[in-house]
Amino acid sequence: MQTIQIQEVGKIKEIKKSIAKITGLSRCLIGQLVRIGEHVQGIVVGFVRGEIIAFLLGKIEEVRVGDRVYSNIEPFKIPAGEGFLGRIVDALAEPMDGKGIIETRDEGRETRDEIVHRPGDRSERSSVIHRRYPVFRRAPGVLQRVPIHRPLETGILTIDATVPIGRGQRELIVGDRMTGKTSICTNTILNQKGRGVVCIYCCIGRTYASLYKIVELLKEKGALEYTIVVAAYAASPGGEQYLVPYTACTLGEYFMDRGRDVFVVFDDLTKHAWAYRQLSLLLERPPGRDAYPGDIFYLHSQLMERAGQYSPEFGGGSMTFFPIVDTLQGDVTGYIPSNLVSMTDGQIYMNTALFNSGFRPAIDLGLSVSRIGNKVQSPAMRELSGMLRLEYVRYKELLKITRFKTSVSEQVTKQLKDGEVLTQFFTQMNNEPYTAEEEIVLLYALRRKVLSVLSTGEIDYFKKNIHGFIGERFPAVAHRLAEKRELTGDLRREIDECFVEFFKEKGMEISGMEMER
Ligand code: ATP
Ligand code: MG
8 A cells, every 4th residue: 555645845934043934834733743954853742823932952063044845744763672672872762872873673574664553452453563753642531551460679678668669669768969869769770680571761851961870871781782862961852851751751652562671760750841941931931830831730740641550451561660850958849850740650758868868878767758659569579678767767866866865764765776787788788689589588678677786797798608508508498488488487487597507607696586476
């Protein structure tokens, strides 16, 4: 069958920074791509009296008033495919890592890119393989989804134990500058090694240097091969910064539609909102609260909706979002942060004071929540981490009350000591994610009060070495933990034995350890 392409040609009438007014195009869609010269494209964002308004993308300095504009009347699409793994691309999904063009043909077959459908969608012939995906795609409907039920292990003990994340969840990472927000996300990416999760790191309006650091880290740890980096720097045109999260999302949907699990980081949406505000003000759209345009809420919620867990009939894929948002002086009531809090399934709140006091990752457990709850945790994890959050929050309160008291009761002293152990328990080095088994062993040690009898240095030593020790000396126990992730009576006894053996071998004092239950 032959397809007919209708193309219209228009002219640029006016350019204002990265916005162009174009005349002569009588048919256009919002969100459609127009081409201007070889290196520049535009995305249609509005109409006024016979003119269309487009955000310019690419080498915008090459565009002049009077240039011709070519328009194909079809939604804006980008290529997507396996070939993107390990690559760094821009907002138009074009490579910017100098490794050549990205092959996106599925199984070497020529494809028709006009038809895009979701898996299981019976209305289209199933022989159609799609190569190009629309960037502004509708989110999957309710009937295509099932409740989130599988865990996404971040490898960060605090998160996995107290604010567990499920595959398909949207968890906001919120905090001031330099509080370890990006580190939470990069750690999670590193932890997905060998788990078949496709990771996407979307850099919005950040500096080249900060992106470079992340790419180097991913390369060094062998994580780039299952990761796609999608970037629009601070120096990129505003239109690209506006578009880039949707590009990242679309690349993720390719894998999600094929039944894979995807993890996407948006670093960060504050810059995205700034870019959109700048463009809107240039368009003379009426400013609203904090001078943001009124549709900024729609913009972000449209993006957040696209995460989710497909039902088995639709392939069972999932897409998890970690949007990052900056706050000023810890104020989560700002316009953009509070919008995002309301449209995500929980938030991880990073605290500057905690970060500076050396409690890293600086997660404020009092303000962090995951609305998915512990139903995505493994049975062992659920049992061991039950009251952990509450205990920690209570300790923090107690600390505040007793700060100026000179003498406190014995019971309070003990509670404070337990709290200190907990603090140290949650402290974790950057880029050293724990496996789920390691987390269970550590939590078990905490619950058995093994850590309470150790000094600060010893706790660190224990945390670092116990898992390796079990793997080496008691491989059967390690194997059973990895397989079942459930604590049976036998397994408990065996882990206890491992602890005793560990302390004996390392010559550590364990006189106070409560071995009876
Ligand atoms: P920005 O606002 O600039 O984006 P951010 O909140 O994303 O900052 P990061 O860049 O993740 O913060 O981290 C800031 C610094 O803190 C980095 O130098 C990082 O190495 C360090 N850091 C983060 N997490 C930890 C940790 N768990 N242990 C030790 N250092 C950490
Ligand atoms: Mg950051």
